[in-house]
Amino acid sequence: MIAHPTWVEINLDQFRKNIRLIKNFITPTKYCLPIKSNAYGHGICEIAKAAQDEGVDYLAVASLSEGIKLRENQIHLPILVLGSFHQEQILDLVRYNLEFSISSAFKVNLVEEKLKNQPYKAFVHLKVDTGLRRVGARPETAESIYEKLISSPLIELKGIYSHLAHADNPNHSYSEYQFYLFKSFLEKIKAKNILFHISNSAGMVHLPLDFQQMVRPGLLSFGLSSYKLPVSLREIGSCFSLKSKVSYFKVVEEGQGIGYGHTYYTSKQTRIVTIPIGYGDGYRRALSNKGSVLIRGKKYPIVGTISMDQLTVDIGNGEAYVDDEVVLIGKQGDQEITLFEIAQLCDTIPYEILCGFNERVPRLYKSNLSNTNYNITELKHVSSHNI
Ligand SMILES: *Cc1c(COP(=O)(O)O)cnc(C)c1O
Numbered sequence: 013m014i015a016h017p018t019w020v021e022i023n024l025d026q027f028r029k030n031i032r033l034i035k036n037f038i039t040p041t042k043y044c045l046p047i048k049s050n051a052y053g054h055g056i057c058e059i060a061k062a063a064q065d066e067g068v069d070y071l072a073v074a075s076l077s078e079g080i081k082l083r084e085n086q087i088h089l090p091i092l093v094l095g096s097f098h099q100e101q102i103l104d105l106v107r108y109n110l111e112f113s114i115s116s117a118f119k120v121n122l123v124e125e126k127l128k129n130q131p132y133k134a135f136v137h138l139k140v141d142t143g144l145r146r147v148g149a150r151p152e153t154a155e156s157i158y159e160k161l162i163s164s165p166l167i168e169l170k171g172i173y174s175h176l177a178h179a180d181n182p183n184h185s186y187s188e189y190q191f192y193l194f195k196s197f198l199e200k201i202k203a204k205n206i207l208f209h210i211s212n213s214a215g216m217v218h219l220p221l222d223f224q225q226m227v228r229p230g231l232l233s234f235g236l237s238s239y240k241l242p243v244s245l246r247e248i249g250s251c252f253s254l255k256s257k258v259s260y261f262k263v264v265e266e267g268q269g270i271g272y273g274h275t276y277y278t279s280k281q282t283r284i285v286t287i288p289i290g291y292g293d294g295y296r297r298a299l300s301n302k303g304s305v306l307i308r309g310k311k312y313p314i315v316g317t318i319s320m321d322q323l324t325v326d327i328g329n330g331e332a333y334v335d336d337e338v339v340l341i342g343k344q345g346d347q348e349i350t351l352f353e354i355a356q357l358c359d360t361i362p363y364e365i366l367c368g369f370n371e372r373v374p375r376l377y378k379s380n381l382s383n384t385n386y387n388i389t390e391l392k393h394v395s396s397h398n399i
Contacts, residue, residue: 018256018289020369021342022054024062024379026251030235031066033248034216041221044070044092044209046230048078053294053366054234054252055375057085064089072228076101079110092137092171096147099126106132111170115139115149120160120167127166136161137171140197142190142210144177151197158201171207171226172198180231180361182214182239191219217242236362238352250351252366253342254295254373258307258332259322260286270324271316276301283327284315287338292320294368295340298358307332309345 035043045068051059060071060082072092073079079091093112097105099122105112106127114120114136123134138158141148149157154172161169174194178184194210207225213232217239221227231237235250264284270276278284287305291297295318303314305325315326337344341351355362 016288016372016374017259018254018287018293018373020053020055020373020375021253021255022058022375022377023251023253024058024377025381026235026249027054027059027233028062028066030233030248030251031063031068033245034229034233035067037242037244038216038221038227041224042069042207042209042226044068044072044226044228045233046072046094046212046228048072048074048094048230049367052230052234052363053369055377056081057087058375058377060085060087060089070226076104076108076110080104080108083108083110090135090170102126102134103130103132106130106134109135111135111137113137113139113147113173114157114161115141115147115154117153117157117160120157120164124164124166134167135170136167137173137207138169140172140174140194142174142193142197143186144175146175148174151193154197155201158203169206171209172203173207173209173226173228176210176212176215178214179212180214180238182218187215187219191215195223213237214239217245231363234366236351250342252351254289254340254369255342256287256289256338256340258285258334258336258338259288261332261334262286269316270326271300272319273317275317276315276326278326283330283332285325285327285332287323287325287340288321289340290319290321290323293373294365294370295323296354296358296365296368299354302357303340303354304349306339306344306347306349307336309347311347311349 045063047056047059050056064087070090070092072094074095079093082091091110093110097112102123139148140154141150161167176187176190178186198208209226209228211219211227213229216227216229235248262284264278264282266278266280268278289295297318300317304311308331310330312325312327314323316324341349341354351362355365
C-alpha cells in the first residue's frame with residue numbers, strides 16, 4: 013500500500029554497490045558519507061542504515077536536528093555536523109555524541125564555557141577555509157585555533173578539514189591550489205593522529221588520495237556524476253527514481269487550452285492524461301511545457317502549467333490507462349529520463365532537484381536481498397502453522 017500515488021523508489025542494492033566500489037577505490041582512506049538534506053532526498057535513516065551495514069566510517073550532516081534523528085534511529089557511526097553551530101546547541105551536540113565543526117577562537121571559548129562542570133567532552137573538526145570563503149578559518153588564523161584546541165582539556169580534536177569551491181568539476185586547477193594550501197597548512201602545524209579531509213565527490217576522483225585520511229563523496233555515493241569516472245568506478249549508477257500512476261484520461265478536441273493560464277493549446281484532437289504529482293511534491297513548475305514522462309515505455313511531453321498536485325501529459329495517439337506506472341525520473345523499458353536532464357531544464361544542479369522532494373512523497377526501498385529475507389520470514393510462518 014502506498015499512501016500517495018507518487019513515490020521515490022530507491023534501489024538499495026545499487027546504492028550498496030556504489031558504496032562498495034567507492035570503498036575499494038579509496039581504501040585505506042576513510043569514507044565519510046554526507047547525508048544532509050534527507051540524504052540528498054534519498055531518505056536519511058534508510059541510507060544511514062545501509063551505509064552503516066556496508067562499513068562506511070563516518071556520516072556527515074548539516075545540522076544538529078539531522079544528527080539527533082540519526083542517533084534516535086540506532087545509527088552508531090561517528091557523525092560530523094558540517095554547518096556552524098550556535099551556542100544553545102552545544103550541550104545537545106555533545107549529549108548526542110555528535111562531532112562538530114569549529115572555525116573560530118570565539119566558538120572554542122563558547123564550547124569551553126558551556127562544558128565547564130559538565131560530564132561531557134566535545135569532539136570537533138577544525139574547518140579551514142582554503143578558498144570557498146564560506147565558514148572556515150583562514151590558514152593564518154587556523155594555526156592559533158589549532159593550538160587552542162589541542163591544549164583544551166574539554167575538547168578533543170578529531171579532524172581538520174576544508175571544502176572545495178569548484179565542487180562539481182574534477183579537473184579544476186583551483187582544487188589543486190586548495191589542496192596545496194591545505195597540505196601546506198597541515199605540514200606547518202605538524203598535526204598528528206587526526207583526520208585530514210578535503211575532497212567531495214569530484215575531489216575524491218581527481219586529487220591524490222595518499223595524503224588524504226578521509227574523503228566526503230556525497231553525490232557520487234548516490235551514483236550521480238557528470239564526468240568520466242575511473243574504470244574501477246564505472247559500475248556506479250543512480251539509485252533514485254521518481255514514479256507515479258496515471259490518474260485520469262480524457263480526449264480533448266483541437267484548439268483547446270490545457271491547465272492554468274492555458275499555456276498550451278492542442279494542435280489536433282488528442283489524448284490528455286493527468287498524473288498526480290506537482291510542485292507541491294517537489295516536481296518543479298519550471299518543467300511546465302518542457303519536461304516529459306515515460307508511460308508504457310514511451311516518452312511523452314508534459315503540457316500546460318504544472319499545478320501544485322497534478323500535471324497533464326499529451327500522449328497524442330499513444331496508449332495509457334488509469335493506474336499505468338509513470339516514470340518521471342529513471343528508466344522504463346529502454347527509455348530513460350535522467351536527473352541531469354531535469355536539472356538542466358530547470359536551470360539548476362541535480363542536488364537542488366533531489367533535495368526538493370518533500371515528505372509527502374514516500375520513499376520505497378527496493379532490494380533483492382531484503383526480498384529474500386522477507387520470503388524466509390514468510391516460510392517460517394507457514395511452517396509453524398504446519399506443525
Ligand atoms: C555536501 C558536502 C560534501 C559532499 O559533496 P558532493 O559534491 O555531493 O560530493 C562534502 N563536503 C562538505 C563540507 C559538504 O557540505
